[in-house]
Each structure stands twice: as structure tokens, then as C-alpha cells.
Amino acid sequence: MTTKAIAVFDIDGVIRDVGNSYRRALADTVEYFTNNAYRPTSIEIDQLKSEGIWNNDWEASQELIYRYFVAQGKSPEQLQLDYKTIVTFFQSRYRGPDPDNWTGYICDEPLLLQPSYLDELTQAGIAWGFFSGATRGSANYVLTQRLGLSSPVLIAMEDAPGKPDPTGLFATVSQLENGVEGTSVVLYVGDTVADMYTVSKARELKPHRTWIGVGILPPHVQETAARQEDYAQTLITAGAAVVLSNVEQLHSDQIQELLQ
Missing domain, CATH: 3.40.50.1000 (HAD superfamily/HAD-like)
Known part of the structure; x- marks a missing residue:
């Protein structure tokens, strides 16, 4: 044929x-790395993604963390965010703490x-x-x-x-x-x-x-x-x-x- x-x-x-998995892990990550000061709403995550370049949720998490602190008057250079640490935290929520036995949000999609x-x-x-x-x-x-x-x-x-x-x-x-x-x-x-x-x-x-x-x-x-x-x-x-x-x-x- x-x-x-x-x-x-x-x-x-x-x-x-992925509303309660990837997106939830993204919000968790931003909240954690802003010291519980900011948790992005679903609409705010959509607004970021509507820019067309934030398909990677690890990078999107980092970007929202940066934007929060820049709005507080800090420069990105001051923050010294470690991308790998952000990814590790995100994955601990999305997949779960054990990389070989997934128990995180992914299980309930x-x-x-x-x-x-x-x-x-x-x-x-x-x-x-x-x-x-x-x-x-x-x-x-x-x-x-x-x-x-x-x-x-x-x-x-x-x-x-x-x-x-x-x-x-x-x-x-x-x-x-x-x-x-x-x-x-x-x-x-x-x-x-x-x-x-x-x-x-x-x-x-x-x-x-x-x-x-x-x-x-x-x-x-x-x-x-x-x-x-x-x-x-x-x-x-x-x-x-x-x-x-x-x-x-x-x-x-x-x-x-x-x-x-």
C-alpha cells in the first residue's frame, strides 16, 4: 500500500x-529555586511557551527562575544557578527520587x-x-x-x-x-x-x-x-x-x- x-x-x-506531571514538576522546580517565593500559574507557563522557544521544560524552569529574580532587581550573573541541579530536582519530581524505579508524576499521566x-x-x-x-x-x-x-x-x-x-x-x-x-x-x-x-x-x-x-x-x-x-x-x-x-x-x- x-x-x-x-x-x-x-x-x-x-x-x-502532562498538566499534573511535567507542568507540575516545572512549577515545583521554580518554587523550590525561588525559595518558595514564586510558583508560576498554568497561564504563566503557557505565556512563556507562547514565545516559541521554551519547549524544553528544564530550560523553561530555569528561565522562569531567572525572570523572577531579575524582576526583584538581581542580575543573572549574581544568581549562579546551576542547570544540572535544576534538572536533577525537576527529574526527582517528574520521575521520582529513584532513577531506576519511577514513582513520580509520570506514573499518573x-x-x-x-x-x-x-x-x-x-x-x-x-x-x-x-x-x-x-x-x-x-x-x-x-x-x-x-x-x-x-x-x-x-x-x-x-x-x-x-x-x-x-x-x-x-x-x-x-x-x-x-x-x-x-x-x-x-x-x-x-x-x-x-x-x-x-x-x-x-x-x-x-x-x-x-x-x-x-x-x-x-x-x-x-x-x-x-x-x-x-x-x-x-x-x-x-x-x-x-x-x-x-x-x-x-x-x-x-x-x-x-x-x-
């Missing part, structure tokens, strides 16, 4: 709900799709894989242990530069095409401005094929209609062709519509 299209999925906010959804794409001739800023361990945890996928195509944090650099997206597509560059339309399915910017950059660098950004509203923005609308508009402004409230709404018929 020839591939009609290629769907590449981000993981956090698309495949799993709700799944946002079922394996049957991916089976339906395969049956419709749509190839699929994953490009995520999550670590390979964290990404594999949800893909193989939680969803039961067998050796899915995955480009993770360790494999490529961070988004919006499209290198990882290109690598995912290359694996799905077995290294032979084709002309299938590529959809990148993500929940952040950085994800949509990644599609725009892919289009600039490889204009010979069609790249489509599909925005997904992460669960944490769906609590009120106003916030949902604001977030959807942010994704559209960043380049999303369509914004959906759940990834499973991107079924094969919807993909076919986007290809026309």
Missing part, C-alpha cells in the same frame, strides 16, 4: 496529559489516545511516528509501557536539537520512509507554538513537499471556553492549519480533507 500521508506526533499534551487509533491510521495507509522534546526514557515509557507499541519510530530529546529546529522532524520522516525521500504530505501534530514553528521551518528548508501543522488543545486549556479559544488562536497564528480538542479527531477522513 502506498503511503497517502505521514503523521508525526508530539507526545506531551498530545499523546499524554492520563493517556489521550488509544492504540486502536494508530491501527486505524495504518489501515488507511497513513504512516506514523513520534518527534518529541521529551527524553527517550520518558517517551518510551508512555509509548511502549503504557500504550504497548512495539518499537515505534521515535526521535526524542537526545536525538536532535530542540524545537523549533525541524531536524528531528526530518529524521522521523526519513525513518518512516526508510531513508528514501518521498513526496508524501507530512502532518506534524503538536500542542505548542514551538511545534507549529517547527512546521514553518520545515517548509522553508524542504519546500518540495507539503508540511501541515495540526494543533491540539492540551487538556489544561480546556477548562474554560475563553482560554480554549485564546489558545486555539495562538496556535493558528503560529501556523496551525486546524486546531482539534483531541488527537483522535485527526482520523483518516480528517487527514484526507487536509490533503485536498
Whole structure:
């Protein structure tokens, strides 16, 4: 069967709900390193991520810590923040204190799709894989242990530069095409401005094929209609062709519509 299209999925906010895991660990980290003086709200975290360059939650944590102290009149040079210490603390909350036996927030992440959804794409001739800023361990945890996928195509944090650099997206597509560059339309399915910017950059660098950004509203923005609308508009402004409230709404018929 020839591939009609290629769907590449981000993981956090698309495949799993990270509102009470990654985002909670981020808030915990900022609170800890500001000596309990400041805990960013969910909206403040979204505002930072809407800048399009804070896809890495460790770097986002550090940036919010810096911004808090700069607002207090301190210079970044005075702070002497140690990035590795920030990462270690973050991971102790997200994965748990024991790196070999995870007991942290990651264990309670709700799944946002079922394996049957991916089976339906395969049956419709749509190839699929994953490009995520999550670590390979964290990404594999949800893909193989939680969803039961067998050796899915995955480009993770360790494999490529961070988004919006499209290198990882290109690598995912290359694996799905077995290294032979084709002309299938590529959809990148993500929940952040950085994800949509990644599609725009892919289009600039490889204009010979069609790249489509599909925005997904992460669960944490769906609590009120106003916030949902604001977030959807942010994704559209960043380049999303369509914004959906759940990834499973991107079924094969919807993909076919986007290809026309």
C-alpha cells in the first residue's frame, strides 16, 4: 500500500496529559529555586511557551527562575544557578527520587489516545511516528509501557536539537520512509507554538513537499471556553492549519480533507 500521508506526533499534551506531571514538576522546580517565593500559574507557563522557544521544560524552569529574580532587581550573573541541579530536582519530581524505579508524576499521566487509533491510521495507509522534546526514557515509557507499541519510530530529546529546529522532524520522516525521500504530505501534530514553528521551518528548508501543522488543545486549556479559544488562536497564528480538542479527531477522513 502506498503511503497517502505521514503523521508525526508530539507526545506531551498530545499523546499524554502532562498538566499534573511535567507542568507540575516545572512549577515545583521554580518554587523550590525561588525559595518558595514564586510558583508560576498554568497561564504563566503557557505565556512563556507562547514565545516559541521554551519547549524544553528544564530550560523553561530555569528561565522562569531567572525572570523572577531579575524582576526583584538581581542580575543573572549574581544568581549562579546551576542547570544540572535544576534538572536533577525537576527529574526527582517528574520521575521520582529513584532513577531506576519511577514513582513520580509520570506514573499518573492520563493517556489521550488509544492504540486502536494508530491501527486505524495504518489501515488507511497513513504512516506514523513520534518527534518529541521529551527524553527517550520518558517517551518510551508512555509509548511502549503504557500504550504497548512495539518499537515505534521515535526521535526524542537526545536525538536532535530542540524545537523549533525541524531536524528531528526530518529524521522521523526519513525513518518512516526508510531513508528514501518521498513526496508524501507530512502532518506534524503538536500542542505548542514551538511545534507549529517547527512546521514553518520545515517548509522553508524542504519546500518540495507539503508540511501541515495540526494543533491540539492540551487538556489544561480546556477548562474554560475563553482560554480554549485564546489558545486555539495562538496556535493558528503560529501556523496551525486546524486546531482539534483531541488527537483522535485527526482520523483518516480528517487527514484526507487536509490533503485536498
